[in-house]
Amino acid sequence: MFEYAFDFLLVAVLVIGITALMGVITNGIGETIFSGKKKNENVEHTLKTQAGWRKVGGRRS
Template sequence: MDFFLDFVLVGAFVIGLTATMGVIANTVGTKIFGQTKFRKQSLQTQKGWNKVQKQRSNHH
């Protein structure tokens, strides 16, 4: 039973640590390199595209 508890705790720790490191890396990268270059490229790529509207479903 101890093995199972240790396994679950270590697994949760590793998953949490990985998620936290991803958020930190994303924040630091955005602060250092900015996001404007990629945003401008995205807008340029989508120039002239038709807007897609979300349709309402009639499910009851």
């Protein structure tokens, strides 16, 4: 019975781990291959939107 439980847990961990890593790996490959020149388009747009905003919160040094 111990062998069955061990095999079951091992397969479960491998399936869950491989499934979780597949999404991260696929996203990384997709960003490098298909992003082209628009890789930082969203970041640049956000920075243009926030230009001139006051800093709020935190401690003054």
